[in-house]
Amino acid sequence: xxxxxFRQALFLLLIFVPLLGFAHDVTSAxxxxxxxxxxxAYIRVGATHMLTGYDHLLFLTGVIFYLNNFIDILKFITxxxxxxxxxxxxxxxxxxxxxxxxxxxxxxxxxLYKGFENLGGFEKLKVKSPNLxxxxxxxxxxxxxxxxxxxxxxDIGTEQFLVKILCFxxxxxxxxxxxxxxxxxxxxxxxxxxxxxxxxxxVNWYLVxxxxxxxxxxxxxxxxxxx
Amino acid sequence: xxxxxxTITKSLKYRVFRPFYLLLAVxxxxxxxxxxxxxxxxxxxxxxxxxxxxxxxxxxxxxxxxRDRMQxxxxxxxxxxxxxxxxxxxxxxxxxxxxxxxxxEAATYVxxxxxxxxxxxxxxxxxxxxxxxxxxxDMLEYRxxxxxxxxxxxxxxxxxxxxxxxxxxxxxxxxxxxxxxxxEFVTLANPYEKYTGDKLEVQLLLDGAPLANQLVYAxxxxxxxxxxxxxxxxxxxxxxxxKHDEGEHxxxxxxxxxxxHSHEHKHDDGxHSHEHDxxxHSHEHKHGDGEHSHEHxxxxxxHSHEHKHDDGxHSNEHDxxxHSHKHKHGDGAHSHTDKSKPEKDHSHTSGQxxxxxxxxxxxxxxPEDGIYYLRTIHMVSVTDSDELTHRSKWATLTFEVTxxxxxxxxxxxxxxxxxxxxxxxxxxxxxxxxxxxxVFRKKS
Numbered sequence: 001x002x003x004x005x006f007r008q009a010l011f012l013l014l015i016f017v018p019l020l021g022f023a024h025d026v027t028s029a030x031x032x033x034x035x036x037x038x039x040x041a042y043i044r045v046g047a048t049h050m051l052t053g054y055d056h057l058l059f060l061t062g063v064i065f066y067l068n069n070f071i072d073i074l075k076f077i078t079x080x081x082x083x084x085x086x087x088x089x090x091x092x093x094x095x096x097x098x099x100x101x102x103x104x105x106x107x108x109x110x111x112l113y114k115g116f117e118n119l120g121g122f123e124k125l126k127v128k129s130p131n132l133x134x135x136x137x138x139x140x141x142x143x144x145x146x147x148x149x150x151x152x153x154x155d156i157g158t159e160q161f162l163v164k165i166l167c168f169x170x171x172x173x174x175x176x177x178x179x180x181x182x183x184x185x186x187x188x189x190x191x192x193x194x195x196x197x198x199x200x201x202x203v204n205w206y207l208v209x210x211x212x213x214x215x216x217x218x219x220x221x222x223x224x225x226x227x
Numbered sequence: 228x229x230x231x232x233x234t235i236t237k238s239l240k241y242r243v244f245r246p247f248y249l250l251l252a253v254x255x256x257x258x259x260x261x262x263x264x265x266x267x268x269x270x271x272x273x274x275x276x277x278x279x280x281x282x283x284x285x286x287x288x289x290x291x292x293x294r295d296r297m298q299x300x301x302x303x304x305x306x307x308x309x310x311x312x313x314x315x316x317x318x319x320x321x322x323x324x325x326x327x328x329x330x331x332e333a334a335t336y337v338x339x340x341x342x343x344x345x346x347x348x349x350x351x352x353x354x355x356x357x358x359x360x361x362x363x364x365d366m367l368e369y370r371x372x373x374x375x376x377x378x379x380x381x382x383x384x385x386x387x388x389x390x391x392x393x394x395x396x397x398x399x400x401x402x403x404x405x406x407x408x409x410x411e412f413v414t415l416a417n418p419y420e421k422y423t424g425d426k427l428e429v430q431l432l433l434d435g436a437p438l439a440n441q442l443v444y445a446x447x448x449x450x451x452x453x454x455x456x457x458x459x460x461x462x463x464x465x466x467x468x469x470k471h472d473e474g475e476h477x478x479x480x481x482x483x484x485x486x487x488h489s490h491e492h493k494h495d496d497g498x499h500s501h502e503h504d505x506x507x508h509s510h511e512h513k514h515g516d517g518e519h520s521h522e523h524x525x526x527x528x529x530h531s532h533e534h535k536h537d538d539g540x541h542s543n544e545h546d547x548x549x550h551s552h553k554h555k556h557g558d559g560a561h562s563h564t565d566k567s568k569p570e571k572d573h574s575h576t577s578g579q580x581x582x583x584x585x586x587x588x589x590x591x592x593x594p595e596d597g598i599y600y601l602r603t604i605h606m607v608s609v610t611d612s613d614e615l616t617h618r619s620k621w622a623t624l625t626f627e628v629t630x631x632x633x634x635x636x637x638x639x640x641x642x643x644x645x646x647x648x649x650x651x652x653x654x655x656x657x658x659x660x661x662x663x664x665x666v667f668r669k670k671s
Contacts, residue, residue, distance in 0.1 A: 054652055054653075054656075159274065159275075195664075195668055197667070197671060198664055198667035198668040198670075198671055199664055199667075201663070201667040202660050202661075202662075202663035202664035202666075202667050203660055203663075205663050205667075206656065206659050206660045206663055209659065210656065210659075
């Protein structure tokens with residue numbers, strides 16, 4: 001029975017692979033969509049960017065893995081959401097931007113951080129781990145700044161500026177909810193399996209490796225001007 | 228300390244800046260192209276748009292256009308020609324005349340403005356400088372070849388300008404309609420069916436007939452979309468706060484935030500000061516050979532103006548406060564410079580220098596995304612008039628060009644598009660997790 005659950009979880013994971021790939025393809029026409037598609041386009045592009053922004057999803061996966069009950073998940077996701085809303089709306093409205101590679105490099109470090117913490121890295125180093133809720137809020141701010149930088153790379157015009165930002169933000173939240181549903185579902189299912197500890201370790205080690213990989217990738221992009 | 232600072236400032240002003248300003252003044256004097264400029268030439272139906280008349284350069288407008296100068300202002304779309312009434316124009320910052328409108332129907336629109344002729348009297352030197360800086364090279368060559376460079380000029384000039392912009396996705400044929408201006412650019416293709424990297428052929432008509440062998444200058448400003456605090460694009464619109472115009476010229480009335488007041492000058496020592504809304508404001512004048520300079524302090528920001536006074540009217544705006552001067556002086560040149568915003572030495576002949584062929588056609592390269600502007604001045608010598616020596620007709624045309632928005636030419640800078648393909652990332656991630664899972668399961 002437990003094996004069956006685990007297989008179901010993996011099956012679901014694989015089901016969402018092509019979906020995410022499909023969603024990403026949409027971004028090639030994002031600018032055109034924003035130019036002609038009205039406010040709905042901002043919601044759609046916001047959702048797409050969240051669904052295809054694997055750095056955001058990896059961080060959320062790390063957060064969910066650490067939590068055992070729905071209330072905690074709700075609490076942490078709310079803090080993360082508040083954090084990214086503040087910087088997404090605030091930085092875009094104020095026109096504050098930074099190099100996308102550097103912002104994404106910091107986001108990559110947040111993924112590395114979460115994997116490291118979930119694996120008990122701080123305990124092994126005999127260092128007290130920082131308050132997780134605080135860190136999730138802080139990383140929420142950074143992720144929001146990354147989303148803001150991305151939004152500002154589009155030509156979004158002068159009219160209904162704030163409304164467009166809010167629509168993009170709404171899209172991000174819709175995308176986040178859509179992404180969280182399978183993530184929470186898979187992790188919840190996997191917890192019931194006896195191989196969960198190995199799965200937990202595998203995913204969190206993967207977060208560490210992915211964090212390092214994305215960090216190096218973004219720095220490479222920054223120093224070599226790769227876009 | 229203040230005395231030393233003032234002495235140094237004065238010395239710098241007269242020895243260093245003044246020659247520069249005077250040179251600039253000559254350039255500015257000779258350069259008042261008229262353009263119809265928009266923030267963007269791509270609009271959506273029901274999106275409010277602003278047509279701005281830039282009188283100066285394409286980057287900076289220095290004058291408004293008096294309504295009685297406008298002979299015609301028209302909007303053309305889907306075969307309809309609407310006349311823009313004089314009352315529909317407003318002035319912004321005393322430098323830009325604007326018309327706001329909301330196009331409803333998707334189409335390729337044409338806007339045109341035609342101004343009445345005016346005369347200007349210039350000394351030989353100023354006239355030669357103007358011909359050089361504005362690229363009226365054929366006339367300059369004619370004067371050089373015929374030993375006429377020392378002859379003063381009285382020129383009658385008139386300006387006729389057009390813009391073509393796209394509303395929505397429907398491309399219509401209005402771009403080919405001739406507005407019937409004395410001089411006019413007419414494109415031979417819809418600019419909105421041309422893309423970055425293409426060429427656009429444009430025909431120049433003088434009194435309705437193709438004008439051959441005429442110099443035409445084509446340039447563009449890149450469209451850089453950066454979000455400033457005003458929450459929009461910035462398209463390198465340098466707003467100058469000065470106005471130069473011909474007309475009556477007084478020096479006795481200022482207006483600050485709608486409050487009029489006047490002040491007295493002592494012209495023997497060339498200095499005077501006054502206060503506006505509690506803010507000290509001092510002027511220094513030198514009324515020698517038609518020139519004087521002003522120093523102002525507004526909200527702690529010091530800046531100065533130097534003037535050559537002729538028959539002009541001018542006004543300034545500082546920190547959002549309207550400030551106008553009216554002067555009455557003798558004839559002569561008149562220009563302003565503002566130290567707080569150093570002027571760029573601009574040229575009116577930058578970009579592509581083209582010459583029309585026998586059919587009056589030039590082929591304009593469109594190398595980058597941007598707002599393109601074409602200009603020409605057709606000038607002839609007048610021999611049958613006691614009043615005039617020259618007559619000129621000026622034409623400009625503006626439009627915007629962007630790249631094709633398809634997959635083959637899509638060049639937007641978004642990492643996730645050009646970076647690791649998502650499917651590779653996800654497939655790799657699943658494989659790594661699976662591999663790690665196998666390793667950790669064996670270990671446990």
